[in-house]
Amino acid sequence: MPELPEVEVYRAAAQAVVGRTVAGVAVRDPRFVRGGVAPGELASRVTGRRVTAARRRGKLLVLDLGGGRSPAVGGLRLGLRFGMTGRLLVDGAGPIERLLHSSGRAEPRWDRLVLRFVGDGELVVRDPRMLGGAVLDPDEDALGPDALTLTLAELATALDRSAAPLKARLLDQSKVAGIGNLVADELLWRSGLAPARRAGSLDEAERRRLARAAPSTLRLLMRRGGSHTGDLMPARAPGGRCPRDGAELRRSTVGGRTTWWCPLHQH
DNA sequence: ATTGTGGCCTGCCCGC
DNA sequence: TGCGGGCAGGCCACAA
Numbered sequence: 001m002p003e004l005p006e007v008e009v010y011r012a013a014a015q016a017v018v019g020r021t022v023a024g025v026a027v028r029d030p031r032f033v034r035g036g037v038a039p040g041e042l043a044s045r046v047t048g049r050r051v052t053a054a055r056r057r058g059k060l061l062v063l064d065l066g067g068g069r070s071p072a073v074g075g076l077r078l079g080l081r082f083g084m085t086g087r088l089l090v091d092g093a094g095p096i097e098r099l100l101h102s103s104g105r106a107e108p109r110w111d112r113l114v115l116r117f118v119g120d121g122e123l124v125v126r127d128p129r130m131l132g133g134a135v136l137d138p139d140e141d142a143l144g145p146d147a148l149t150l151t152l153a154e155l156a157t158a159l160d161r162s163a164a165p166l167k168a169r170l171l172d173q174s175k176v177a178g179i180g181n182l183v184a185d186e187l188l189w190r191s192g193l194a195p196a197r198r199a200g201s202l203d204e205a206e207r208r209r210l211a212r213a214a215p216s217t218l219r220l221l222m223r224r225g226g227s228h229t230g231d232l233m234p235a236r237a238p239g240g241r242c243p244r245d246g247a248e249l250r251r252s253t254v255g256g257r258t259t260w261w262c263p264l265h266q267h
Numbered sequence: 268a269t270t271g272t273g274g275c276c277t278g279c280c281c282g283c
Numbered sequence: 284t285g286c287g288g289g290c291a292g293g294c295c296a297c298a299a
């Protein structure tokens with residue numbers, strides 16, 4: 001599913017439309033537009049503007065849009081979220097062909113948002129389950145520091161004095177941005193930390209382990225090709241055993257999410 | 268403020 | 284073979 005590694009791939013693909021001008025916007029399902037903005041308003045405000053940058057913060061892809069027809073009006077930003085099954089297609093090609101837990105088929109009704117560009121080309125968000133969405137001027141400040149460049153100090157701020165389970169805190173995008181369920185399990189497994197630990201209970205050495213593991217694990221997953229390529233992933237199933245020590249993995253629910261972890265080396 | 272829970276959305280897979 | 288139920292989880296509204 002789209003976590004930070006996948007959205008980073010989407011961002012790189014979206015660089016191809018930087019410099020192009022939006023000729024038209026098709027919102028194929030009005031529910032895909034989030035944030036209380038009418039689909040028609042989003043379409044009319046985005047149309048005619050030039051894409052000046054494609055950025056990522058956490059799992060959010062942001063297209064910066066220039067002034068367009070009325071330069072005095074100033075810029076605008078279009079935020080794209082991919083939920084669990086959202087794929088990005090640029091000029092007909094998807095940088096990621098298949099997502100875990102999603103279909104690789106191409107039903108026309110799954111193309112929830114289409115940006116057509118002046119001249120040629122288009123950008124499409126194809127999201128079968130429609131847990132993603134498009135947001136006009138997303139509140140980027142509501143997101144925590146990006147997990148790919150997470151520092152020890154940022155992690156300490158995110159965890160300190162919190163009574164929430166450690167994993168729930170890592171999944172909270174306002175505390176750390178970009179970590180989803182699979183990456184969270186992989187990260188905690190690599191760090192030897194139990195997902196249900198109180199976030200604020202980590203000592204200095206444990207915080208340091210986790211802070212070091214976050215960027216390096218994300219980079220490893222990006223090299224391997226996605227958030228589903230972790231070492232723990234094949235064992236996340238009934239009867240699965242820890243790839244490190246062979247203990248039978250436990251399955252529980254933490255932060256409302258299915259969680260697999262090793263009772264032998266995660267404390 | 269913090270933390271927890273349920274709902275949304277729908278394709279897919281399993282068991283009957 | 285068809286059918287129904289459960290599952291997947293990112294995000295948000297809402298409750299305590």
